[in-house]
Structure formats: structure tokens, C-alpha cells
Amino acid sequence: MELKERFLKYVSYDTQSCEDSTTFPSTDKQKVLLADLAEEMRSLGMTEVTMDEYGYVMGTIPASKGKESAPVIGFISHVDTAPDMSGKDVKPQVIECYEGGDIKLNDQLTMRVADFPELNFFKGHTLIHTDGTTLLGADDKAGVAEIMTAAEYLLTHPEIEHGKIRIGFTPDEEIGRGVDYFNVEAFGAQFAYTVDGGMEGELEYENFNAAGAKIHIQGRNVHPGYAKDKMINALQVACEINSMLPAVQRPEHTEGYEGFYHLIGINGAVEEADMSYIVRDHDRAKFEQKKAYLEDVVALLTKKYGEGVIELKLTDQYYNMREMVEPHPEVIERALAAMREAGVEPLVRPIRGGTDGSRLSYMGLPCPNLFTGGMNFHGKFEYCSLTTMGRAMQVILNLARLWAE
Numbered sequence: 001m002e003l004k005e006r007f008l009k010y011v012s013y014d015t016q017s018c019e020d021s022t023t024f025p026s027t028d029k030q031k032v033l034l035a036d037l038a039e040e041m042r043s044l045g046m047t048e049v050t051m052d053e054y055g056y057v058m059g060t061i062p063a064s065k066g067k068e069s070a071p072v073i074g075f076i077s078h079v080d081t082a083p084d085m086s087g088k089d090v091k092p093q094v095i096e097c098y099e100g101g102d103i104k105l106n107d108q109l110t111m112r113v114a115d116f117p118e119l120n121f122f123k124g125h126t127l128i129h130t131d132g133t134t135l136l137g138a139d140d141k142a143g144v145a146e147i148m149t150a151a152e153y154l155l156t157h158p159e160i161e162h163g164k165i166r167i168g169f170t171p172d173e174e175i176g177r178g179v180d181y182f183n184v185e186a187f188g189a190q191f192a193y194t195v196d197g198g199m200e201g202e203l204e205y206e207n208f209n210a211a212g213a214k215i216h217i218q219g220r221n222v223h224p225g226y227a228k229d230k231m232i233n234a235l236q237v238a239c240e241i242n243s244m245l246p247a248v249q250r251p252e253h254t255e256g257y258e259g260f261y262h263l264i265g266i267n268g269a270v271e272e273a274d275m276s277y278i279v280r281d282h283d284r285a286k287f288e289q290k291k292a293y294l295e296d297v298v299a300l301l302t303k304k305y306g307e308g309v310i311e312l313k314l315t316d317q318y319y320n321m322r323e324m325v326e327p328h329p330e331v332i333e334r335a336l337a338a339m340r341e342a343g344v345e346p347l348v349r350p351i352r353g354g355t356d357g358s359r360l361s362y363m364g365l366p367c368p369n370l371f372t373g374g375m376n377f378h379g380k381f382e383y384c385s386l387t388t389m390g391r392a393m394q395v396i397l398n399l400a401r402l403w404a405e
Contacts, residue, residue, distance in 0.1 A: 002149070003146070003390060003393060004126075004128075006148060006149055007142060007386070008092055008128075010137070010141040011087075011090045011138075013029075013032060013033040014029055014086075014087050014089075015029055015079050015080050015171075016029070016080065016081050016082070016086065016088070017080035017171065017172045017173075018083055019175040019276075024172065024180060025054065026171070026175060026177070027080075030079055030172070034171065035051060035057075037079070037144070038050070041057070041059040041151075044148075045155045046151065046155070047059070047060045054171070054180075057167075057168065057169040058169075058187055060166055061155060061162070061166075061167065061400075063164040063165075064161040064162055064404065066161070067161050067162060068163070070163025070164070070403055070404040071163060072163060072164045072165070072166060073192060073193070073399065073400070074165070074166040074191070075147045075193055075195055076168040076169070076170065076192055076194045076356060076360070076367070077140045077143035077168075077169060077196055078172075078356060079169055079170070080171050080172055080173055082135065082377070083174065083175065084264075084379060085378060086133075087135050089134065090134045090136060091130070091134070092128050092129070092130070092131075093105075093130070093131055094126065094128050094386075095129070097124060097126065098122055098124065098126070098127045099123065100119070103119070105129065105130060105131060105132030105380065108132070116376060118199065121199075122387075122388075124387075125388065127383055127386070128386060129381075129383035134380065135379055135382045136382040136383060136384065138373070138375075138377065139174075139372075139377035139378065140196045140372065140374075142372040142374045143194070143195035143196050143392075146372060146393045147396060148167075150396040150400070151165075151167060154397065160400065161404050162400040162403070162404045163400075163404045165400055168192075170356055173196075176212065176317035179356050179360055182363070184363045187365070192366070192367045193331075193367065194355045194356055194357035194360075194370070195369075195370045196356070196357070196369055196370075197370055197371040198371060198372065198377065199347060199371060199375065200347075200392075201339060201344050201345050201347040202347050202370070202371035203336065203346050203348050203370065205322055205325040205348075206321070206349075207282070207320055207322075207351040207355065207357075207358045208280040208282055208287075208318075209281055209282065209284055209316075209319050210354050211278070211280075211287070211314055211315060211316050211317055212276070212278055212317055213278070213314050214276055214315075215275040215276075215277070215298070215311070215313075216273075216274050216310075216313075217238055217268070217272060217273045217310055217311075218234065218308060219231075219232045219233055219234030219235075219237065219271050219272055219309070232305055234269065235268060235270060235273050237301065237309065238273045240301060241275065241297060241298070241310075244297045245293075245294070246261070249290075250262065255352075256352075258281075259282065259283070259287065261290065262277060262279075262280070263277055264276050264278055279294065279314075284319070284320065294314065295314065298310050298312045317354070318358045319359075319362060321357060321358040321367070324366055327366075328366045334402045334403060335368060335395075336348075337398070339398075343391070344395065347371075355369045370396075371388070372384070372389065373387070373388030373391070
């Protein structure tokens with residue numbers, strides 16, 4: 001199956017995860033694609049193909065004869081799409097040779113170069129974008145398609161010598177639970193790469209330290225005509241909390257290594273309200289300071305409104321993988337070499353997000369992140385370059401060979 005056909009097939013599956021779910025995976029529909037991937041892996045000739053009770057799919061491309069002693073490496077991608085926007089009934093639109101300029105998504109919506117200047121890089125590429133009503137799902141079905149197409153190529157081209165290669169697909173990455181039950185020992189790789197980046201050439205081994213915050217506000221509703229000194233408006237308390245967090249530390253005002261507080265959800269009424277934040281910073285000390293400041297805000301407002309009004313639940317999600325990857329420079333060196341061989345200029349920069357690889361690195365599997373060619377993840381302006389996807393697939397093939405030399 002060609003890369004384009006495979007990608008379009010995978011994005012037809014609705015695999016949205018749900019952060020409010022208490023099950024694992026958070027949605028059963030993720031298992032539909034995972035089960036089909038396991039079956040496809042078997043049909044391609046992979047061995048040791050498994051899908052466990054949690055939905056993790058693993059398989060093996062056996063080592064070439066004489067290369068059995070080469071390090072076992074892995075490639076990993078996640079199948080779920082973000083809760084931020086629907087991934088149901090995706091209708092991909094294909095531009096065979098993008099000539100530049102704005103892209104009309106539908107009669108009401110246009111993706112403008114002025115808003116997304118990275119589009120200029122992709123002139124001459126084949127682009128796949130949304131119809132403006134859903135996300136695309138390139139995060140991370142582009143990575144899934146690249147890994148599977150590279151695997152098929154290796155299995156049908158024995159002249160490319162390589163060691164044992166392990167393939168892994170995970171659920172629930174988008175809600176920070178992607179490797180909660182991932183069995184590193186069963187995966188059996190010495191090193192791995194997540195294929196979950198964006199811009200062509202990205203090689204990432206620094207990511208955010210990440211936490212999620214849930215705030216419940218129990219208000220006190222009283223007839224507004226007689227509310228003086230009695231009413232506690234939960235919505236006003238929510239606004240007060242948000243106003244006390246530094247406005248300059250929001251995603252829309254930060255870049256590079258700068259962290260942020262991001263309000264991702266708020267709902268309720270006078271009687272009670274709920275807020276959801278994500279807290280991010282590359283620097284561990286600043287990350288801890290951000291969490292402590294949020295706790296201080298809640299403590300201060302608790303003094304104002306009384307006990308039981310504001311409840312904060314703060315949960316660490318993952319940490320910066322850099323300190324786990326840097327002791328293994330060969331993982332980075334081979335990735336750089338693989339990119340250059342593919343005619344790709346490496347872009348080594350911090351991830352302003354996280355991947356399964358960040359947690360896997362702390363679980364004993366050093367796991368930097370490779371580009372996929374997807375852009376504008378998690379929303380209706382998401383698109384990907386099929387041209388770059390082909391180069392990402394070539395990087396995977398190059399890595400397979402380089403690790404066996």
C-alpha cells in the first residue's frame with residue numbers, strides 16, 4: 001500500500017481520546033484502528049505481533065541474516081487524536097502541487113499564509129488538508145502511516161540490511177496517558193524513536209515538563225436582588241483565578257523555551273463551575289514554580305471565600321526527556337545522519353509539547369522524536385505534506401540500516 005493511500009485510510013477512523021474518561025484506553029474506538037493495525041502487521045509478514053488488554057500493539061521486523069547482534073531499535077506512534085476538535089468523518093482535501101498562497105478550506109474558511117507563514121516552505125509539495133469542519137489526524141496518523149509503509153518496504157526489500165526492529169502503536173497520548181501501561185521490557189528495544197513531530201527536519205529530544213490542573217468551584221447561588229454578602233458566583237471566582245495567572249505566560253505569548261499556563265476548558269454556572277489547565281515549562285525549576293504559584297492563587301482565594309469553595313487537583317503528566325537521552329549521543333547522531341542522507345536539513349529544537357517518548361525515556365527507553373510533516377495539529381487548520389511524509393519514511397529506512405552498520 002502506498003503512503004498516501006495508507007494515510008487516507010487511517011484518518012478515516014475516529015480515534016479521539018477523552019481526558020474525562022476513567023477507562024484505558026479512554027475510548028473504545030481507538031481499539032478499532034489498533035486491532036486493524038495488528039492485523040495489517042501480520043499480513044505484511046511481521047512477527048511477534050501482539051495487542052494487549054490496554055490496546056498497545058507491538059510487532060517485529062526480524063533482523064537480516066548476519067545482523068542479529070545489532071542493537072534492537074524501535075519506532076513508535078500514537079493512534080489517538082486530540083479532544084480539542086472532532087476527528088469524526090474527516091474529509092481530506094489533496095493539493096497535488098501546492099503553488100503557494102491561501103488555501104480555501106470551505107466557503108466560510110480560508111487558511112491564510114499571513115496567519116500560517118510556514119506554508120511558504122511547502123511550495124511544490126503535495127499537501128493534504130481538512131475541509132474546515134474537523135481536524136485532520138496527521139497527529140499522529142502521519143507517523144503511523146510512515147512507520148507502516150517503511151516496515152512494508154523493509155519486508156519486501158531484503159537487500160536493505162538491518163537489525164531487529166520493533167514497532168509500537170499506542171492510545172491516549174493526547175491526554176498524557178499514552179504509556180501508562182506500556183511494557184518496555186516486552187517491547188525489548190535498546191533505543192527507540194517516536195515519529196510524532198511536525199515540520200520537516202525536526203529532531204527533538206527536549207520537551208516540556210507537563211502537568212494538568214482541574215479546579216472545581218462550589219459557589220453559593222442566591223437571588224441576585226438579595227445577594228449582597230451572600231452570593232458566591234462560581235463563574236466570577238473562575239475569572240478571578242484566571243486573572244491572577246500571568247497573562248504573558250499564555251501560549252499565544254510564548255515561544256522557544258518559554259512555559260505557560262493554558263486554560264483549556266471552563267464550564268458551569270453561578271452555583272458551581274469547573275476549569276481545566278495545562279501547565280508547561282522546559283526548565284524543571286520553573287515548572288515547579290508555576291505549579292506552586294497556582295497553588296498559592298488557590299490558597300489566597302480560599303482565604304477570601306472560605307474552605308470548600310475551591311478545590312484544586314494538580315497532576316504531573318510527563319517530564320523533559322533531555323537528561324535521559326543525552327547520555328546516549330549515538331541515538332541523536334544516527335538520526336542526524338539519517339536525515340542528511342534523506343536530503344533533509346535537521347532542525348534540532350525543543351518540543352513545545354510532549355510525546356510518548358518523553359515518558360518512555362524515563363522508563364528506560366531513550367526515545368527522541370522525529371518529524372512527520374504534519375502541521376497545525378489539533379484543529380481545523382491542520383494539514384500535512386505528503387512530500388515530507390515520504391522523506392520521513394526514508395529517514396526511518398536510513399535509521400534501520402545505520403543501526404546495523
